[in-house]
Amino acid sequence: MMGLAAVSAVAAMFIFALRPQPVQHHSSRTTITFWHSMNGPNEKVLLALIRRFNRSQTKYTVKPIYAGSYELSVMKYANTVGSNVAPDVIQSDQANQALMLDLKATVPVQKFVDRDHYDLSQLYPGVTAAYRIKGSLASMPFNSSSSVLYYNQDLFKKYAVPNLPLAPTYSDVTKAAVALTKRSHGAVKGMTLQIYGWLPEELAANQNAVIVNHGNGRRSLATAATLDSPAMQASMLWLQNVIKQGAFQNLGTGSAAANNQNAAFLAQKVGLFMQSSALLSQMQKSAKFKYGVVFTPHPDGTQANGVAIGGASLWITKNKPAAVQEGAWQLLKFLMTPQAQAAWQLGTGYFTVNQRASHEKTLAAAIRKQPALAVPIAQLKQGHLNAATAGAYFGNIQEERRNIEIAMQQIYGGADVQTALRTAETNTNAAIQKTNQVNRNQQQ
Structure with missing residues (x-):
């Protein structure tokens, strides 16, 4: 995990820009500052929800502040802990969950849940499991997604390729990708899968495999x-097999690769790809063809276990006046209502956290019109609740993802799968051991 001194050095330059700015509100209202990482259309939806909350009551005024990417926002937060410029609520992604807890700067949401007897059963158990640490809900899930498989149904029809089943196996996807490539005489590449560390984690989770020991770091501190x-090897061998058959388009890694992947699919140059369900909103707006969405694929001969969710959650800062913490909690509850969650899914593509949201008229009508919107939730419901689907919890997840991305680059280039994965594991173990040793020294 990045040391707090390093975090402070990187973040210090950003603090001035985040100082609270004057806002006009009734003098009796308490102001709640909310750092978020949503931009573009997603930010517009979030701001609309906050305006609705501000109008819905007279005690609080929430002031939203865009704090940059998740990584940058958390670095800024670490640098402001204990100061008067620290936000009252911060949105942070799962990859930074261990760092957020190590800062010891937040109040577990479980405290408010227990106090108010808040009904957590209205939220999907597969979502809350990701943010439950040692039996306590550390933060409130907000924008949630999962990996799914997108495919071009018009191309499948044009080249007489059968549509994919809802829960495809690796061979189902391989057959479709090879058929598309061959029958189009190479005009269409069958599939792609971005070199992105989160995606192999999803493929492993779907085989009930963890990323680190001790129950994915949730039973006790991860040490390796x-x-x-075997699960990761199976996934990488599958991808390498599709590459060898000439039915795979390697678009590289990083944000440019993600954009190129989406562009290739929308231009009908690639027939299918695996990515976050949060892209559903973009697909609805941009695709000029009929497309399908199915579950994350799993190896033949195995039962799909389900996948871990992606996205982020909302944290309440600890050293704040009681009135401020109460306002933060009221905001979180508002954002969890079926009405707010339905509006959130319709506007952003992230799926709803509240199980009752699908019964809201607007979302129900949208799902009837575009059934693909219901696929991520169906996948979530069918998944098992275990350490794999809860997702990995350890401080070196960023290093792990970088290491697995290096391995993917090598594997895509034809390298031995086990050798590449073993190197990624060795390098990740070194990072974990170093972090654990630093933490032990600090506690002595």
């Missing part, structure tokens, strides 16, 4: 990675 696992 499990990247060279």
Whole structure:
């Protein structure tokens, strides 16, 4: 995990810009500052929800502040802990969950849940499990997504390729990708899968495989990675097999690769790809063809276990007046209502956290018109609740993802799968051991 001194050095330059700015509100209202990482259309939806909250009551005024990417926002937060410029609520992604807890700067949401007897059963158990640490809900899930498989149904029809089943196996996807490539005489590449560390984690979770030991770091402190696992080997061998058959388009890694992948699919140059369900909103707006969405694929001969959710959650800062913390909690509850969650899914593509949201008229009508919107939730419901689907919890997840991305680059280039994965595991273990040793020294 990044040391707090390093975090402070990187973040210090950003603090002035985040100082609270004057806002006009009734003098009796308490102001709640909310740092978020939503931009573009998603930010517009979030701001609309906050305006609705501000109008819905007279005690609080929430002031939203865009704090940059998740990584940058958390670095800024670490640098402001204990100061008067620290936000009252911050949105942070799962990859930074361990760092957020190590800062010891937040109040577990479980405290308010217990106090108010808040009904957590209205939220999907597969979502809350991701943010439950040692039995306590650390933060409130907000924008949630999962990996799914997108495919071009018009191309499948044009080249007489059968549509994919809802829960496809690796061979189902391979057959479709090879058929598309061959029958189009190479005009269409069958599939792509971005070199992105989160995606192999999803493929492993769907085989009930963890990324680190001790129950994915949730039973006790993770001390070793499990990247060279049979599950990870099966996934990488599958991808390498599709590459060898000439039915795969390697678009590289990073944000440019993600954009190129989406562009290739929308231009009908690639027939299918695996990515976050949060892209559903973009697909609805941009696709000029009929497309399908199915579950994350799993190996033949195995039962799909389900996948871990992606996205982010909302944290309440600890050293704040009681009135401020109460306002933060009221905001979180508002954002969890079926009405707010339905508006959130319709506007952003992230799926709803509240199970009752699908019964809201607007979302129900949208799902009837576009059934693909219901696929991520169906996948979530069918998944098992276990350490794999809860997702990995350890401080070196960023290093792990970088290491697995290096392995993917090598594997896509034809390298031995087990050798590449073993190297990624060894390098991740070194990072975990170093972090654990630093933490032990600090506690002495």
